[in-house]
Amino acid sequence: MTMNIKDVSTRTGLPAKTIRYYEDIGLIRPDRQANGYRDFSDTDCHKLAFLSRARTLGFSIEDCRTLLGLYEDEARASADVRQIAAHHLDQIDKRLTELLELRDTLQRLVSSCAGDNRPDCPILNDLANVRTSTKRSSAGS
Amino acid sequence: MTMNIKDVSTRTGLPAKTIRYYEDIGLIRPDRQANGYRDFSDTDCHKLAFLSRARTLGFSIEDCRTLLGLYEDEARASADVRQIAAHHLDQIDKRLTELLELRDTLQRLVSSCAGDNRPDCPILNDLANVRTSTKRSSAGS
DNA sequence: CATAAGGGTTCCACTAGATGGAAGGTCAAG
DNA sequence: CTTGACCTTCCATCTAGTGGAACCCTTATG
Numbered sequence: 477m478t479m480n481i482k483d484v485s486t487r488t489g490l491p492a493k494t495i496r497y498y499e500d501i502g503l504i505r506p507d508r509q510a511n512g513y514r515d516f517s518d519t520d521c522h523k524l525a526f527l528s529r530a531r532t533l534g535f536s537i538e539d540c541r542t543l544l545g546l547y548e549d550e551a552r553a554s555a556d557v558r559q560i561a562a563h564h565l566d567q568i569d570k571r572l573t574e575l576l577e578l579r580d581t582l583q584r585l586v587s588s589c590a591g592d593n594r595p596d597c598p599i600l601n602d603l604a605n606v607r608t609s610t611k612r613s614s615a616g617s
Numbered sequence: 618m619t620m621n622i623k624d625v626s627t628r629t630g631l632p633a634k635t636i637r638y639y640e641d642i643g644l645i646r647p648d649r650q651a652n653g654y655r656d657f658s659d660t661d662c663h664k665l666a667f668l669s670r671a672r673t674l675g676f677s678i679e680d681c682r683t684l685l686g687l688y689e690d691e692a693r694a695s696a697d698v699r700q701i702a703a704h705h706l707d708q709i710d711k712r713l714t715e716l717l718e719l720r721d722t723l724q725r726l727v728s729s730c731a732g733d734n735r736p737d738c739p740i741l742n743d744l745a746n747v748r749t750s751t752k753r754s755s756a757g758s
Numbered sequence: 759c760a761t762a763a764g765g766g767t768t769c770c771a772c773t774a775g776a777t778g779g780a781a782g783g784t785c786a787a788g
Numbered sequence: 789c790t791t792g793a794c795c796t797t798c799c800a801t802c803t804a805g806t807g808g809a810a811c812c813c814t815t816a817t818g
Binding site: 546569 | 663666667671674675684687688690691692693694695696698699700702703705706709710712713716717719720722723724726730731732733734735736737738740741743744745746
C-alpha cells in the first residue's frame with residue numbers, strides 16, 4: 477500500500493511542490509520505491525500535517541523544524557515549546573501594533589483625499605512631506 | 618556642490634545599498650560625475666525621501682513607482698492616487714484580521730501550556746491535531 | 759503493440775526587497 | 789606614499805515556496 481505524493485498532498489492539503497520542498501530542506505525523509513517515486517509512511521503524512529498546521533499558525537520554517545524535533549522528543553520540556561510559541565506571539569503583537577498604526581495613517585490619508593479628477597492630493601502631499609491641513613507628527617520649525 | 622551617495626543616505630535615512638538598488642530598478646536616475654560616482658540632485662534626494670515615506674507606509678515597490686509617477690504628473694487625478702492607497706488599506710485590513718485571529722489562537726495555546734520540564738504540551742497537541750481540553754474549531758464525531 | 763493521459767522525477771529560474779561581502783577604483787590628509 | 793574613508797560593480801543570500809521544462813513510469817484503451 478504505497479502512498480504517492482499526490483495522495484499525501486490530498487490528505488494534508490499541501491501542494492506536491494511544497495512537500496518536495498520540505499523534503500529538500502530536510503523536514504521529512506520519505507522512503508523511495510524501486511521506480512524512484514517517493515513512498516510516504518503514515519508518519520511522514522502526520523509530520524506534514526503537523527508542518528501544515530504550524531505554518532498556518534505563522535511559525536517560520538526553522539521554528540517548525542524545532543517544533544517537529546520537540547514533538548518527536550519524548551523527553552522534551554514543554555517550556556521549550558512554550559518559549560518558541562511565546563516569542564512568535566510577541567512578534568505577531570509587534571506586527572499588529574505596526575499594522576494598526578499604519579492603518580490609522582492610511583485611513584486618515586485616504587479619507588482626506590477627494591478622489592476626483594483634480595491633481596491636488598493630500599496623500600501625495602504627505603509622501604512628499606508637504607504639510608497640508610491633515611497633520612502628521614508634531615514637527616514645528 | 619556634488620552630492621555623493623553617503624550625503625543622500627544621511628539626508629533620507631535610506632542605506633546607500635538601498636539607494637543603489639532603487640537606481641537599479643529604475644526608481645531614480647542620478648547623474649554621474651567624471652569619476653563614475655553618482656551625483657544626486659535635490660530632486661533625486663526628494664524622490665528618495667518620497668520613496669522612503671511610501672515604503673514606510675507599506676506600499677509595494679511597484680505602487681511606489683506608480684505613486685512617484687503620479688506625483689510628477691501635474692495632470693494627475695487624485696482619484697488614481699486614492700485608489701492605490703485605498704486598495705493598500707484593504708490589504709492591510711485583511712492582514713490585520715488574519716493576524717488578530719492568529720494572535721487569539723496563539724494566546725490561547727501559550728496560556729494553556731504549563732511551560733515546565735514535563736513533556737506534555739497542548740501546543741504540540743494542537744499542531745499534531747490531537748484534541749485536548751483546549752478546544753479549537755468544532756469538528757465532531 | 760502503440761499511444762495517450764495522468765501520474766512521477768530532477769533541475770533551474772523567479773518572486774520581494776533588500777542586504778552582505780568581495781574585489782577594486784578614488785580622493786583628501788598627513 | 790600610505791592610510792582610511794569613500795565610491796564602484798557584481799554575485800550571493802535571505803523566506804517560503806511556485807512555475808515550468810525536460811524527461812521517466814504506469815495504466816487503460818484502440
